[in-house]
Structure formats: C-alpha cells, structure tokens
Amino acid sequence: MAQSKQHESKPHLVEEWVGKVYTALCILFLVVTIFSMVYFVASKGLTTFFKDKVNVIDLLTGIKWNPGGDPPLFGALPFIFGSFSTSILAAVIAAPLAFCAAVFMIEIAPKFGRKYLQPVIELLAGIPSVVYGFVGLSVIVPLFRDIFPGQGIGIAAGALVLSVMILPTITTIATDALASLPSGLKEGSYALGSTRWQTIYRIVLPTMLPALMTGVVLGIARAFGEALAVQMVIGNAPHIPGSLFESTSTLTSAITLSMGNTVMGSTHNNALWSLALILMTMTFVFVFIVRWLERRSKI
Amino acid sequence: MKKAVLLVMALVLTFTLAACGQSNNGGTNGAAANNGGQAAGGASELTGSILASGSSALQPLVDQASKKFMDQNPGVTIQVQGGGSGTGLAQITAGQVDIGNSDVFAEEKLDAAQAEGLVDHQVAVVAMSTVVNPDVAVDSLTKQQLVDIFSGKVKNWSEIGGNDQAIQIINRPASSGTRATFEKYALGMKAEDLQGSIQEDSSGTVRKLVGETPGAIGYLALSYLNDSVKAVQYEGVAATEENVANGTYPVWAYEHMYTKGEPNEVTKAFLDFMMSPEVQDSVVVEMGYIPAGKMQVKRDVEGNITK
Numbered sequence: 001m002a003q004s005k006q007h008e009s010k011p012h013l014v015e016e017w018v019g020k021v022y023t024a025l026c027i028l029f030l031v032v033t034i035f036s037m038v039y040f041v042a043s044k045g046l047t048t049f050f051k052d053k054v055n056v057i058d059l060l061t062g063i064k065w066n067p068g069g070d071p072p073l074f075g076a077l078p079f080i081f082g083s084f085s086t087s088i089l090a091a092v093i094a095a096p097l098a099f100c101a102a103v104f105m106i107e108i109a110p111k112f113g114r115k116y117l118q119p120v121i122e123l124l125a126g127i128p129s130v131v132y133g134f135v136g137l138s139v140i141v142p143l144f145r146d147i148f149p150g151q152g153i154g155i156a157a158g159a160l161v162l163s164v165m166i167l168p169t170i171t172t173i174a175t176d177a178l179a180s181l182p183s184g185l186k187e188g189s190y191a192l193g194s195t196r197w198q199t200i201y202r203i204v205l206p207t208m209l210p211a212l213m214t215g216v217v218l219g220i221a222r223a224f225g226e227a228l229a230v231q232m233v234i235g236n237a238p239h240i241p242g243s244l245f246e247s248t249s250t251l252t253s254a255i256t257l258s259m260g261n262t263v264m265g266s267t268h269n270n271a272l273w274s275l276a277l278i279l280m281t282m283t284f285v286f287v288f289i290v291r292w293l294e295r296r297s298k299i
Numbered sequence: 300m301k302k303a304v305l306l307v308m309a310l311v312l313t314f315t316l317a318a319c320g321q322s323n324n325g326g327t328n329g330a331a332a333n334n335g336g337q338a339a340g341g342a343s344e345l346t347g348s349i350l351a352s353g354s355s356a357l358q359p360l361v362d363q364a365s366k367k368f369m370d371q372n373p374g375v376t377i378q379v380q381g382g383g384s385g386t387g388l389a390q391i392t393a394g395q396v397d398i399g400n401s402d403v404f405a406e407e408k409l410d411a412a413q414a415e416g417l418v419d420h421q422v423a424v425v426a427m428s429t430v431v432n433p434d435v436a437v438d439s440l441t442k443q444q445l446v447d448i449f450s451g452k453v454k455n456w457s458e459i460g461g462n463d464q465a466i467q468i469i470n471r472p473a474s475s476g477t478r479a480t481f482e483k484y485a486l487g488m489k490a491e492d493l494q495g496s497i498q499e500d501s502s503g504t505v506r507k508l509v510g511e512t513p514g515a516i517g518y519l520a521l522s523y524l525n526d527s528v529k530a531v532q533y534e535g536v537a538a539t540e541e542n543v544a545n546g547t548y549p550v551w552a553y554e555h556m557y558t559k560g561e562p563n564e565v566t567k568a569f570l571d572f573m574m575s576p577e578v579q580d581s582v583v584v585e586m587g588y589i590p591a592g593k594m595q596v597k598r599d600v601e602g603n604i605t606k
Contacts, residue, residue: 068473068489137504142511151467151512153497236472236498247497257500260355260383261474263408268474269385 038280045277048074048270059274065238065254067268074271078240080278082250085155086230087223090162094170095216097163099205102174107200118175125168133232136161141233150245153235158250161229166219173215177208210297214290221286225279227252251279346374347565353380353387353400354476356502356520357554360423361400361573363582368572375565384408384476391417391557397566399557402476404600417557422573423588425520426551427481428538430506430528432515437461439532442487448516449482449490456514468496469508469517475500480552481518483602485533518550522587540589546596546604553598554588 048054054074062075101121105113140160145152181204189199205212227250235247236257249257255272262269351361358381365377382390384401385408391399392413399405402425405414429440435456440448447453448466457463471478473492482489492498497512499505502523509515510527517528521538524530530538533550542548562570572578579590597605 066473066491069491137507145512151497231500232504235496237494237496238492239494242494246495249498257472257498258474260381261385261472261476262383263385264389266385266408 041273041276041280044270044273046274048267048274052267052270054267054271054274059271060278063240067258067271072267074267074274076251076254076271076275076278078238079249079251079254079275081240082155082234082248083224083252083279083282086158086162086234086250087220089155089159090166090223091170091216091220093159093163094167094219095212098167098170098174098215098219099212101171102178103200103204105175106178107196107204114175118172121171122168124164125172129165129226129229130232132161132165133229136229136233144245148245150243151235151247152245153233153247154241154243154245155234155248156244157233158230161233162223162226165226165229166222169222170215170219173218174208174212177211177215178204180211181208210293214293217286217289217293221283221290224282224286225252227256231256251275255279344374345372345565345568347563348376348378349398349566349569350396351377351379351387351398351400351556352382352390352396353398354384354402354554355381356402356425356477357400357423357556360554360582360586360588361398361556363586364573364578365569367578367582368569372568375569377569385474388417388557391559394559397558397562398570401555401557402552403479404553404555405557406600407479416560418559418561420556420558420570420573421553421591422556422570423554423579423583423591424543424551424594425522425554425588426538426540426543426548427477427485427518427520428524428530428550429485429516429518429533430509430524430530431517432509432511432513433527433529434513435461435464435516435529437531439535441534442485445533446486446488446490449486449493450488451493464514467512467515468493469505469512469515470496470498471505471518472498472500476552477502477518477520481550484552485518485550520587540593543589544593544595546606549604551589553591 048059049056059074059076060080061077062073063077064073064075065078066073101117105117136157140157141152143152144150144154144157148156185203185207186199189203194202230250231253234250234253236249236253237247238249238254239247241248255275258268259272262272349365351365358379362379365379369375369377379400380396384403387396387399387401388405388408389399390396392409399417401408405417405419429445431437437456437460440459444453444459447459449468449470453459453466455463455465470490470492471481497508499508502519505517506519506523506525506528509517509519519528521540532538533548536542536548538548538550543551556570556573558566558570561567574591579592583590595606599605
C-alpha cells in the first residue's frame with residue numbers, strides 16, 4: 001500500500017494499458033469469430049454452385065427437393081417458404097399479445113407488472129426448445145388433428161409453438177421501449193384532458209412504434225433460426241403445403257434432419273450448407289432492418 | 300480491488316481462449332488426441348484410447364460394449380460419438396477417428412475411391428418391420444401394396460382391404476440409413492417424398508406419431524416395437540429374429556464398424572470383443588439387435604444373398 005502511494009501515476013498507466021489491451025483482445029476475438037464463421041459457411045455453401053454446378057436460380061426457386069433422385073434436384077423454395085410463413089405467422093400471433101402485456105406492465109399496473117409479470121414472461125425464454133417441441137407434439141398436434149382436417153402437423157402447429165418461444169423477446173423489448181418514453185409526453189396528454197386509453201392509443205403506441213417493430217423483427221429472426229422445436233411439429237415433407245395443417249419443412253429443419261446422415265463434401269451435404277448460407281443471409285437482413293428501425297426511432 | 304477485477308478478467312480471457320483452442324482441436328484434428336492408440340503398452344495390459352463416431356442407431360450398442368471393455372481393460376479409454384452414418388464414414392476416411400459406425404455399406408455413401416481402404420466389421424444385424432396405427436385392420440402387406448402406398452398410388456386403407464381411412468405416411472429423411480434399407484429391401488425402389496407425408500429422424504418420434512395418427516404407416520427397427528404400434532407382416536412373413544436369421548424375412552441390414560486399413564492393437568482388441576459371445580449374446584440381444592453370428596445367410600453390397 002505504502003509503495004503504491006509513492007508512485008501514484010504509474011499504476012494507473014498500467015491499468016489503462018491493460019484495460020485497453022484486454023478490451024481490444026475481446027473485440028478482436030469476436031470479430032475473428034464472426035468473420036471466420038461467415039467465411040466457413042459461405043465457402044461451403046457456395047461450393048454447391050461452383051463445384052457441383054447447381055444453378056443458383058434453380059436452388060432458390062425450384063420446388064422439388066430430391067437429392068437422391070436421378071438427376072438430383074435441389075429446389076429449396078419449399079424450405080424458404082416454410083421458414084418465412086412459420087416465423088411471420090408466429091410474430092403475427094405473438095406481437096399483439098406482447099404489446100398488450102407490455103402496455104399492462106408499464107401503463108396499467110406498473111408495480112405488479114414489472115415485479116411479478118415480467119419475470120414470469122422472461123422465464124419462457126429459459127425453457128429449452130426441445131421442451132417446446134415435445135409439448136407441441138404432445139398437446140398442440142393432437143388438438144389440431146381433432147379440430148381441423150389433416151394430421152395436425154404443419155405450419156399452424158409450428159407457428160403456434162414459435163409464437164410462445166418468441167413472446168419473451170418481443171415483450172421484453174416492448175416493455176423497455178414503453179418504459180423509456182419521456183414522462184412529459186404522457187403528462188402533456190393527460191393535461192390536455194385525454195383519458196388513459198386515448199393516451200396509450202394515440203401517444204404511447206405511435207411514438208414507440210419503431211421500437212416495438214424492432215422487437216417484432218428480432219422475434220422473427222429468433223423464430224427463423226429455431227430448428228428443433230419446429231422440426232418436431234412441422235412434418236418435414238419437402239413440399240409447399242396446400243393448407244396450414246399439412247406437412248412441410250423449414251430451412252433449419254431440412255438442415256438438422258440430414259446434416260449428420262450425409263457425407264461431408266457430397267453434393268447433398270453442400271446443398272445443406274447452401275441452405276445454411278440462405279439462413280445466415282436472412283439473419284443479416286433482419287439485423288439491418290433492426291438498425292434501420294432504430295434510426296427511425298422518434299426519441 | 301481493481302487488481303482483483305483485472306485478475307478475474309484476465310482469467311476469463313485465458314479460459315475463453317483456452318476453450319476456443321480446445322474446441323478447434325477437437326473439431327479439426329481429433330486424430331491427434333488419440334495417438335495413444337498406436338502406442339499400445341505391454342504384452343498383457345492394453346493401454347490407449349479409441350475414438351468411434353457415426354450412426355446414432357449403433358451408438359448405444361457400441362457405448363454399452365465399450366463400458367464393459369473399459370471395465371476389463373482399465374488402461375483403455377473409448378469414446379463413442381453419434382452424428383449419423385455420413386459423419387462416421389466421412390471421419391473414418393479422413394482418419395479423424397479410429398472407428399466409423401454406419402448403418403449402410405460404405406460403398407453406398409462414398410465414392411469407390413474413398414471407400415477403398417476401409418475395412419468392414421459387421422457386428423450386428425438390425426431388422427425393420429412395417430408398422431401401422433393399431434386401428435388399421437390390415438395384418439399383412441405384400442411388396443406391391445407397400446410400393447403402391449409409398450409411391451402414393453394407394454391413398455386409402457379400404458383399397459387394400461382395410462377400413463375406410465386415409466393413409467398417412469410417416470417416413471424418414473431421404474438421407475437416412477433406415478430409409479435406405481427399407482426402400483432397398485422392402486420396396487425394391489427409391490420412393491419420392493410425397494406431398495403431405497411426414498418425415499421424422501428419430502425412431503421414438505416415428506413410433507409416437509404412428510401410434511397416435513389415424514391411418515398412419517411407417518417402419519421401425521425391431522427394438523422399437525411395442526404395444527402402441529402394430530407390426531404388419533411382409534408378404535405373409537412376420538419380422539422375427541428367426542425369420543431374419545434364416546433369410547425368409549428380407550428387410551434387414553448390417554451394422555458396420557469401419558476401420559481405415561487394418562486396425563491397431565487396441566482397436567482390434569475392442570472389435571474382437573464386440574464379436575465375442577460376451578457382447579454378442581448379451582448386449583447385442585438386449586439392445587434388440589440380432590447377433591451377426593446367428594445369421595444363416597450373408598449379403599453383399601449389391602444385396603445378393605448367399606446361404
């Protein structure tokens with residue numbers, strides 16, 4: 001202790017230096033990880049087009065996926081369709097619920113809401129996806145089978161399972177957004193004689209709309225990348241379905257279903273990497289949408 | 300205080316980097332980790348390590364047998380990983396593992412050149428039975444009927460003598476070894492994925508869906524059969540161990556354990572142990588496989604059967 005008092009300036013220099021190096025290393029590590037992953041998936045995914053001579057357009061727009069056929073066909077449109085339809089439908093189901101939950105927790109019953117309800121909803125995020133899938137397979141699928149024509153398996157079951165999974169993401173972001181609203185706006189609205197409902201409907205929600213949409217897009221991105229739970233309830237037939245209750249596939253379920261069974265380097269395996277590349281590209285698109293929404297934020 | 304924080308941060312960084320280095324190692328050159336296998340020890344004591352990977356259907360069997368083997372040879376460590384037949388075959392050709400487990404002949408998945416140096420060890424036989432939902436009133440299906448069902452020509456059970464109920468196919472993914480076996484020996488052709496058919500990877504899920512879905516048909520390894528599904532006969536022959544062994548029931552496949560070239564001492568000892576009565580008569584049977592030694596018929600890659 002006595003020594004460090006004598007040279008007071010020195011330790012601070014060392015600390016700053018160590019801190020700089022440490023943070024720089026951390027950021028370098030992250031950047032290297034991200035770039036090597038992008039490079040890895042891209043190099044594998046593009047092999048399909050360069051080495052195996054599969055046409056890009058055929059892969060993106062073909063509706064027949066038959067890697068074992070003669071000639072093998074790699075039409076990934078059913079998977080792309082399945083991924084988009086399940087995740088967007090999931091967001092359509094989850095978003096209104098999440099917004100209402102957020103409004104309740106922030107505007108209507110702030111104390112009770114933030115103290116008890118938010119932790120409960122966030123708990124949903126901690127449940128492993130295999131549990132969601134199993135619940136979906138054991139509860140939702142038989143229920144749909146009894147009510148609707150078809151086998152209960154399909155986009156509807158997948159979207160319902162996913163909507164519960166992304167509910168915490170959207171709710172948390174919506175709650176934070178509503179909480180960050182400057183109180184002056186609300187007070188001004190009340191001062192002009194608006195009711196609570198008018199304030200929420202005309203002031204709070206429109207102002208925070210970009211932030212709420214950020215939550216929705218992040219939810220869609222999460223749903224887009226979810227594999228296991230969806231795979232268990234969607235049926236995995238490589239076709240564009242005729243109804244919401246007919247077996248279909250998503251990009252993720254197609255990858256997980258066949259990745260282990262195919263040999264590294266075979267055309268089938270490379271085509272799966274191409275699906276992974278599409279998946280990754282879509283995730284980047286979602287991230288850009290989120291950045292764009294954040295810039296549009298009115299606060 | 301600050302020093303403590305720094306120390307913690309430094310430790311975290313070290314561990315992160317160390318973990319990263321380790322996982323890289325495991326991913327790219329797993330072979331380096333088990334060089335010990337080559338340096339087998341003294342005359343009586345076996346030492347070394349074996350890394351096996353591949354078929355998830357074969358994994359529990361190899362895993363059980365390896366536990367027994369390790370109990371008898373404390374100097375040996377055996378690690379059994381899953382990942383699928385394709386993974387196992389790819390890793391054994393690349394020399395990343397000592398044993399590659401597969402449900403299918405290597406020649407069916409790999410190019411002839413790649414499959415060249417691999418040595419096949421057929422440790423067990425797995426038979427598959429067609430299964431239907433218990434409410435389906437059909438007890439036996441012919442090959443032609445199965446082909447009609449799986450190619451979508453027959454869509455209702457009433458067309459082949461059952462009750463009026465739409466047929467729901469519960470299939471496996473196109474890359475699956477189980478599906479390859481079923482298509483090759485039960486259907487005799489490659490079936491396309493039909494609109495509305497369901498594909499599941501795990502036998503447990505297939506059994507659950509066949510058991511619950513009205514009019515469902517699928518296929519399962521004998522070890523997965525239970526009361527929730529109904530096994531139907533193939534051309535009037537029931538899928539029993541006896542019928543498989545004497546060659547009257549054709550829908551079966553070998554479980555392969557491939558080595559690259561001749562195995563080293565430890566791996567050879569383990570493969571010999573797999574074929575010994577100690578494993579064949581206990582673990583193999585308990586797990587629902589048929590011991591390779593009981594088979595009265597043999598089959599080669601092309602599917603030719605010899606007595």
